[in-house]
Amino acid sequence: MRRIDFFDTTLRDGEQQPGLNLNRDEKLKIAKQLDRLGVDIIEAGFPASNDGDFHSVQQIANAVKNSSVTGLSRLAKSDIDTAWEALKDSPIPRIHLFIATSAVHMDHKLMMTPEEVIRDSVEAVRYAKERFSVVQWSAEDACRTDWAFLTKIMEEVIKAGVDVINLPDTVGYTTPQEIRAMFKYVKENVKGAEDITLSTHCHDDLGMAVANSLAAVEGGADQVECTINGIGERAGNASLEEIAVALHIRQDHYEAKQSLSLQEIKRTSSLVSKLTGNVVPGNKAIVGSNAFAHEAGIHQDGVLKESTTYEIITPELVGVDTNKLVLGKLSGKHAFKNKVLELGFDPPEDELKRVFKSFKQLANKKKDISDDDIFALLVADKFEEETKAYEMLALQVNVGTHNIPTATITMKMPDGQETREAATGSGSVEAVYNTLERIVGSPIQLDDYRIQSVSSGEDALAEVVVHVTYAGQTSIGRGTAHDVLEASAHAYVNAVNRILAEAPSEQPEPSLHS
Numbered sequence: 001m002r003r004i005d006f007f008d009t010t011l012r013d014g015e016q017q018p019g020l021n022l023n024r025d026e027k028l029k030i031a032k033q034l035d036r037l038g039v040d041i042i043e044a045g046f047p048a049s050n051d052g053d054f055h056s057v058q059q060i061a062n063a064v065k066n067s068s069v070t071g072l073s074r075l076a077k078s079d080i081d082t083a084w085e086a087l088k089d090s091p092i093p094r095i096h097l098f099i100a101t102s103a104v105h106m107d108h109k110l111m112m113t114p115e116e117v118i119r120d121s122v123e124a125v126r127y128a129k130e131r132f133s134v135v136q137w138s139a140e141d142a143c144r145t146d147w148a149f150l151t152k153i154m155e156e157v158i159k160a161g162v163d164v165i166n167l168p169d170t171v172g173y174t175t176p177q178e179i180r181a182m183f184k185y186v187k188e189n190v191k192g193a194e195d196i197t198l199s200t201h202c203h204d205d206l207g208m209a210v211a212n213s214l215a216a217v218e219g220g221a222d223q224v225e226c227t228i229n230g231i232g233e234r235a236g237n238a239s240l241e242e243i244a245v246a247l248h249i250r251q252d253h254y255e256a257k258q259s260l261s262l263q264e265i266k267r268t269s270s271l272v273s274k275l276t277g278n279v280v281p282g283n284k285a286i287v288g289s290n291a292f293a294h295e296a297g298i299h300q301d302g303v304l305k306e307s308t309t310y311e312i313i314t315p316e317l318v319g320v321d322t323n324k325l326v327l328g329k330l331s332g333k334h335a336f337k338n339k340v341l342e343l344g345f346d347p348p349e350d351e352l353k354r355v356f357k358s359f360k361q362l363a364n365k366k367k368d369i370s371d372d373d374i375f376a377l378l379v380a381d382k383f384e385e386e387t388k389a390y391e392m393l394a395l396q397v398n399v400g401t402h403n404i405p406t407a408t409i410t411m412k413m414p415d416g417q418e419t420r421e422a423a424t425g426s427g428s429v430e431a432v433y434n435t436l437e438r439i440v441g442s443p444i445q446l447d448d449y450r451i452q453s454v455s456s457g458e459d460a461l462a463e464v465v466v467h468v469t470y471a472g473q474t475s476i477g478r479g480t481a482h483d484v485l486e487a488s489a490h491a492y493v494n495a496v497n498r499i500l501a502e503a504p505s506e507q508p509e510p511s512l513h514s
């Protein structure tokens, strides 16, 4: 089986992302994690570009134990000398030279003839080869370069002693078919191509960087250049994690092996995200927070029965603890029951059905349903099931800075009749409780009132717990709702119902209003 080398350029091309600026300490942290991940080569920076990059490349070259470390360099001798100063103490000193080879770059940017580009490349490779053990040369904008010229310049740098030739899609212009054909062409037509390593380096301007990198591998590339989370210049580079996992999962297709420790992928992605401040989108392949999450009921049911129905990658493969079955309005009873069991409840089917109904109602109103929400629904439902003497049907509260808080409640009474009552209070909760007192027809003494938010976020559920004395008995009542006043009213009604359930014989007469 062929072996594919991973050349990580997070610290060089990745740092070219507009607005990104990593300090030396942060770069070292990332380099050490890349080493743990097992990348073959770390491009740590561009030593001649500035002092910070020079010192950082030097520090990383001396600190990293297993990966090779390299630095980017223009063809100028002064750039190569600076790169040498930074890299000379690394176990296998390695340099990455580059020059553009497309007509548009040569004519308008470099203002050099093709012959001058060949001449400078050959000279730079020879000069670098006198110092570095491994010399890589890149034909910048290779995918827009004339193939005859590409063949010619490649043959010249091979004769000059280059070890690796990289053919980048610098502007993310190519397609999978084109880049596959280009690699196949150079492999078959460039003299000496069999003696060097061929590398691919794709950008994501048209969203094809990963597909193009994989197509280049099919065409004959032995090395892929990429970045963690796909960060980089403009739309970014090909993402390492996507290429690595694609090669692994579709080994049957690519027939290639690699030496990455895939279980380090999630950790590496999180570190880079944290240090760069670049948030990984939830739907990002492999490392997004939703990459192993399922919300649709039919998918959740499939995954519970057999995970491979909807998961082609196990979360553990890339260092993610477990998959997630996210409960929401599209979830079904199988996933809901699974969660209820996970929370330690095992209600009978009819109760489960009832709580599932409350869950669906809540999920229609609330974006994220947490374990705490489910727990609260289960507990609340259990309390409510103990008795249904009073059932609050509607609540309306008028509050404002210039009027007296007034609550109106419609209640289903123990005898099944409906009644409506209103009362005022010095505050809105008091108005609610005064109204309830009128409805039940005898005083309810509020001994304690506690309110807390069940889950986090703006749409969190409010949970109210009250201790009351009613008809000579004390009781706890609990209520959960989106609205604080509604939760308060439910708690009060719940406390009264519990008292009625415990002492049915002493049930006080329902109010006159029934």
Ligand SMILES: CC(=O)SCCNC(=O)CCNC(=O)[C@H](O)C(C)(C)COP(=O)(O)OP(=O)(O)OC[C@H]1O[C@@H](n2cnc3c(N)ncnc32)[C@H](O)[C@@H]1OP(=O)(O)O
Residues within 6 Å of the ligand: 013, 016, 046, 048, 049, 050, 073, 074, 075, 076, 098, 099, 100, 109, 110, 111, 140, 170, 233
């Ligand atoms: C495709 C890529 O990602 S290539 C890497 C791109 N990365 C960077 O540019 C980041 C670091 N760059 C820098 O810090 C600066 O651009 C430097 C230090 C390299 C150069 O800065 P300056 O000397 O001020 O030049 P400036 O950046 O404005 O222009 C680039 C010059 O290099 C030339 N050049 C571009 N590529 C090469 C090359 N491979 N070899 C030699 N010269 C090159 C350009 O033609 C231009 O030359 P000119 O000054 O004669 O017109």
Ligand SMILES: CC(C)C(=O)C(=O)O
Residues within 6 Å of the ligand: 013, 072, 098, 138, 139, 140, 141, 166, 168, 169, 170, 171, 201, 203
């Ligand atoms: C320096 C080269 C390899 C590069 O980053 C590109 O062409 O995109």
Ligand SMILES: [Mg+2]
Residues within 6 Å of the ligand: 013, 168, 170, 201, 203, 233
């Ligand atoms: Mg690039």
